[in-house]
Amino acid sequence: xxxxxxxxxxxxxxxxxxxxxxxxxxxxxxxxxxxxxxxxxxxxxxxxxxxxxxxxxxxxxxxxxxxxxxxxxxxxxxxxxxxxxxxxxxxxxxxxxxxxxxxxxxxxxxxxxxxxxxxxxxxxxxxxxxxxxxxxxxxxxxxxxxxxxxxxxxxxxxxxxxxxxxxxxxxxxxxxxxxxxxxxxxxxxxxxxxxxxxxxxxxxxxxxxxxxxxxxxxxxxxxxxxxxxxxxxxxxxxxxxxxxxxxxxxxxxxxxxxxxxxxxxxxxxxxxxxxxxxxxxxxxxxxxxxxxxxxxxxxxxxxxxxxxxxxxxxxxxxxxxxxxxxxxxxxxxxxxxxxxxxxxxxxxxxxxxxxxxxxxxxxxxxxxxxxxxxxxxxxxxxxxxxxxxxxxxxxxxxxxxxxx
Numbered sequence: 001x002x003x004x005x006x007x008x009x010x011x012x013x014x015x016x017x018x019x020x021x022x023x024x025x026x027x028x029x030x031x032x033x034x035x036x037x038x039x040x041x042x043x044x045x046x047x048x049x050x051x052x053x054x055x056x057x058x059x060x061x062x063x064x065x066x067x068x069x070x071x072x073x074x075x076x077x078x079x080x081x082x083x084x085x086x087x088x089x090x091x092x093x094x095x096x097x098x099x100x101x102x103x104x105x106x107x108x109x110x111x112x113x114x115x116x117x118x119x120x121x122x123x124x125x126x127x128x129x130x131x132x133x134x135x136x137x138x139x140x141x142x143x144x145x146x147x148x149x150x151x152x153x154x155x156x157x158x159x160x161x162x163x164x165x166x167x168x169x170x171x172x173x174x175x176x177x178x179x180x181x182x183x184x185x186x187x188x189x190x191x192x193x194x195x196x197x198x199x200x201x202x203x204x205x206x207x208x209x210x211x212x213x214x215x216x217x218x219x220x221x222x223x224x225x226x227x228x229x230x231x232x233x234x235x236x237x238x239x240x241x242x243x244x245x246x247x248x249x250x251x252x253x254x255x256x257x258x259x260x261x262x263x264x265x266x267x268x269x270x271x272x273x274x275x276x277x278x279x280x281x282x283x284x285x286x287x288x289x290x291x292x293x294x295x296x297x298x299x300x301x302x303x304x305x306x307x308x309x310x311x312x313x314x315x316x317x318x319x320x321x322x323x324x325x326x327x328x329x330x331x332x333x334x335x336x337x338x339x340x341x342x343x344x345x346x347x348x349x350x351x352x353x354x355x356x357x358x359x360x361x362x363x364x365x366x367x368x369x370x371x372x373x374x375x376x377x378x379x380x381x382x383x384x385x386x387x388x389x390x391x392x393x394x395x396x397x398x399x400x401x402x403x404x
Contacts (some may be wrong), residue, residue: 003029003124004325005315006143006153006165008131010034012049012106013287013304014159015113019062020312022122026319029124029151030117031131031143040111046186046264046381047106050075050198050211050221055305056102067112073214074099076196083203084253099196103223134166136282140326150276154325157284157311162273164289170280176273177368181206184226187213188263191257193220201251205229208251217260224248227270237267276308279335282326286311290338310337 005021005141007014010032033213051059051072059065076099093100117123126145133144134156141156150222158166167174206227213221227249228236239247245259252259273292278285287304311334361367 002151003027003153004319005029005155006031006141006151007157007158007159008032008134008143009159009287009289010114010117011126011159011161011287012113012301013108013308014157015110015117016059016062016064016305017157017286017308017311018123018125019064019113019116019120019158020058020308021315022120023062024312024316024319025122026315027122027124029126029143029153031126031129031145032153033130034127036127040107040114043107044105044187044263045107046266048103048185048187048211048213049106049109049301050101050103051109051305052101052302053098054117055302058309062116064112064116067115068104068108071108071214072102072104072196073212074196075101075103075198075212078198078200080200081202083201102200103213105213112304134169134299136280141282143365153286155282155315155331157286158289159286160289162288162292165273165286166283167285167289170283170284172280173276174273175276176271178230178269178271180230181227181270182230182236182267182269183270184228184233184236184265185224187221187223187263188248188259189219189221189261190259191220192255194222194256199252203251205232210252210256221261222256226251230269233267233269235309239264242254277335278338279331284311284334285332303363307338310334 004026005028007018007028007030010018011034014030014032018030021028056065059068073386076092078100080089080091091100114125117125130146131143132146135142136156141153143151143153145151153327156166158164160166191389193215194210194212196212198212199208201208201210206229207225208227209224209225211223213223215221226236236244236247241262244265245262249259271292275285278290286307288300290307291303293300293303314330314334314337315325318325318327323330
């Protein structure tokens with residue numbers, strides 16, 4: 001074999017997996033068609049992600065945390081409300097518990113991962129490259145690249161995103177539906193500091209999430225994930241910056257003062273998908289290739305990073321025992337471990353989406369009752385806090401060891 005595993009997709013999840021495996025002595029060839037000059041170009045592209053504290057500790061363990069030091073903004077407090085009506089739900093950890101997570105620009109994450117993967121001895125990073133043919137057989141996997149070269153490994157890992165062609169070619173069924181909503185993502189600056197608070201404001205048209213980013217040379221700033229009705233998405237994207245900021249200010253009630261200097265914006269349709277299985281013969285799915293959820297809880301990327309932690313442990317243990325990394329029993333362990341967790345999180349976010357996204361006065365009353373109920377029930381509130389940290393459910397030993 002030329003390498004232990006072939007990873008199709010070198011994005012946030014694929015690159016993190018390659019580095020996690022490299023840390024434990026496993027080799028990988030990472031194949032990705034993207035041009036680094038484009039995806040790593042200077043400037044904020046409007047995309048940011050919340051990294052739960054558990055995921056953050058995994059990034060520390062593979063050497064990425066030090067590179068990212070000073071580039072993120074801690075989330076120390078989450079405030080949930082039904083519109084701007086009185087009554088709110090506050091998730092605030094104890095002083096000695098640390099932050100709930102950290103917000104990073106996606107470009108900062110990509111840059112740190114790319115630099116580390118490029119310099120790792122056990123990672124053969126092939127950017128601007130495609131696998132034009134992949135054969136999974138009894139003895140291993142052979143991927144023919146567009147250069148004409150063939151790479152062989154024991155296992156193929158698909159980290160290609162929600163429209164994974166490898167998943168489709170494997171004939172793995174996927175449950176999917178659309179929410180008839182679009183997410184508008186971007187960032188803007190504001191007059192008053194956010195004080196490391198993330199806001200989730202529910203409206204009948206969808207949630208408006210405001211997420212803290214580090215200050216820059218211009219001033220205080222936050223990222224947004226704004227869910228709007230699907231039919232309104234194109235019009236929102238056509239708005240000029242001034243009109244867009246005016247609409248955002250209405251949703252916020254002015255609590256961060258004047259808004260200014262908006263970043264580039266992007267929009268994507270909101271939907272749900274969940275693969276019936278996340279393994280096949282010598283194949284494993286990770287990240288959005290395996291599951292995609294509504295951003296209402298900010299757990300999409302963190303679910304992918306939990307895939308990474310679990311798969312890394314399974315493969316490292318298999319290598320230690322001298323097993324074939326494509327052994328069906330080994331892959332079934334990953335299936336059992338991740339299948340339940342991803343399904344439970346996906347089902348929970350889908351329920352929240354349907355509960356909090358429906359319009360009307362009755363729905364608003366339900367939302368307020370739910371916010372009030374969680375606030376009065378410490379065990380339920382603690383569970384939500386654990387989900388925000390990414391520390392609920394069954395964690396692999398590799399990740400548990402980072403939490404002590």
